[in-house]
Amino acid sequence: MREALRTAMTADPRVLLLGEDVGRYGGSYAVSKGLLEELGPERIRDTPLSELAVTGAGLGAALGGLRPIVEIMTVNFSLLALDQIVNSAAALRHMSGGQFHVPLVIRMATGAGRQLAAQHSHSFDGWFAHVPGLKVLAPATVTDARHMLSLALDDPDPVVMLEHALLYNVTDELGPPPSAEEAWRAAVRRSGRDLTLVTWGGMLPRTLVAAEELAKLGVDAEVLDLRCLRPLDTRRLTESVRRTRRALVIDEAWQTAGLSAEISAQIFEGCFYDMDAPVKRVCSAEVPMPYAAHLESAALPSVAGIVAAARTLLQGSAS
Numbered sequence: 001m002r003e004a005l006r007t008a009m010t011a012d013p014r015v016l017l018l019g020e021d022v023g024r025y026g027g028s029y030a031v032s033k034g035l036l037e038e039l040g041p042e043r044i045r046d047t048p049l050s051e052l053a054v055t056g057a058g059l060g061a062a063l064g065g066l067r068p069i070v071e072i073m074t075v076n077f078s079l080l081a082l083d084q085i086v087n088s089a090a091a092l093r094h095m096s097g098g099q100f101h102v103p104l105v106i107r108m109a110t111g112a113g114r115q116l117a118a119q120h121s122h123s124f125d126g127w128f129a130h131v132p133g134l135k136v137l138a139p140a141t142v143t144d145a146r147h148m149l150s151l152a153l154d155d156p157d158p159v160v161m162l163e164h165a166l167l168y169n170v171t172d173e174l175g176p177p178p179s180a181e182e183a184w185r186a187a188v189r190r191s192g193r194d195l196t197l198v199t200w201g202g203m204l205p206r207t208l209v210a211a212e213e214l215a216k217l218g219v220d221a222e223v224l225d226l227r228c229l230r231p232l233d234t235r236r237l238t239e240s241v242r243r244t245r246r247a248l249v250i251d252e253a254w255q256t257a258g259l260s261a262e263i264s265a266q267i268f269e270g271c272f273y274d275m276d277a278p279v280k281r282v283c284s285a286e287v288p289m290p291y292a293a294h295l296e297s298a299a300l301p302s303v304a305g306i307v308a309a310a311r312t313l314l315q316g317s318a319s
């Protein structure tokens with residue numbers, strides 16, 4: 001992510017980074033560490049502790065011809081900026097009859113697993129994916145983290161990037177950038193024939209581990225990484241489920257009225273007569289995220305839980 005920021009800001013003088021502690025502190029997760037010294041305070045701007053004000057400043061900068069990147073420390077705090085994001089940034093192109101674009105990128109850390117309790121650990125992916133006028137990206141690999149930012153900056157409309165905090169320390173070989181069209185589409189991370197495991201963001205690593213565990217049991221699971229949550233790649237989603245005839249959705253958010261419900265509905269609408277079993281979901285427990293490590297772990301989707309749900313799904317369809 002740091003290299004993506006550095007490359008974008010070096011290539012285009014209109015790009016600047018706004019956020020709390022992004023400068024002298026180097027960012028809450030060290031994503032912008034060293035960039036203040038390299039690029040200066042005009043490009044790397046520490047802001048007051050007001051998500052509403054920071055996002056509003058980014059919105060104004062975008063309308064003024066710049067390409068601002070607003071960093072919100074954690075997705076929970078983005079709720080303080082929903083007015084600017086939903087009522088302004090997402091709506092201005094429509095409300096102006098196409099006269100104004102808002103080329104604003106909003107990055108935010110999301111997800112649990114760090115013992116930061118209920119005010120810093122939730123997943124509101126579905127909230128942003130619900131809003132017309134926004135595009136929502138959820139990078140889950142090193143390659144996507146490196147290349148998706150340039151894709152977002154090239155878009156004339158606001159883009160929300162959901163970066164799972166547990167993925168910042170992941171290391172891997174960097175792959176080539178995807179094409180502009182492919183980058184907005186879901187990616188098959190593991191091919192399979194028995195069922196499709198649908199996920200994104202921070203749940204991808206444990207879903208891949210679950211697929212390997214299922215393989216030891218003789219189950220060949222396909223893993224589909226959605227990558228882009230709005231617009232949702234329903235074509236690749238339904239193509240996969242039609243091929244495997246079963247679907248399990250893994251979502252770190254709560255199940256009730258969540259994004260997993262929309263994905264399930266899209267699968268039912270597009271694949272009903274091709275399926276051998278109803279869609280099944282694995283989501284977080286319907287509680288505010290606990291602080292204690294053992295309770296936090298129990299509240300989140302686990303590899304064991306994904307494997308158990310997949311086996312239940314296969315056994316139910318076999319009967």
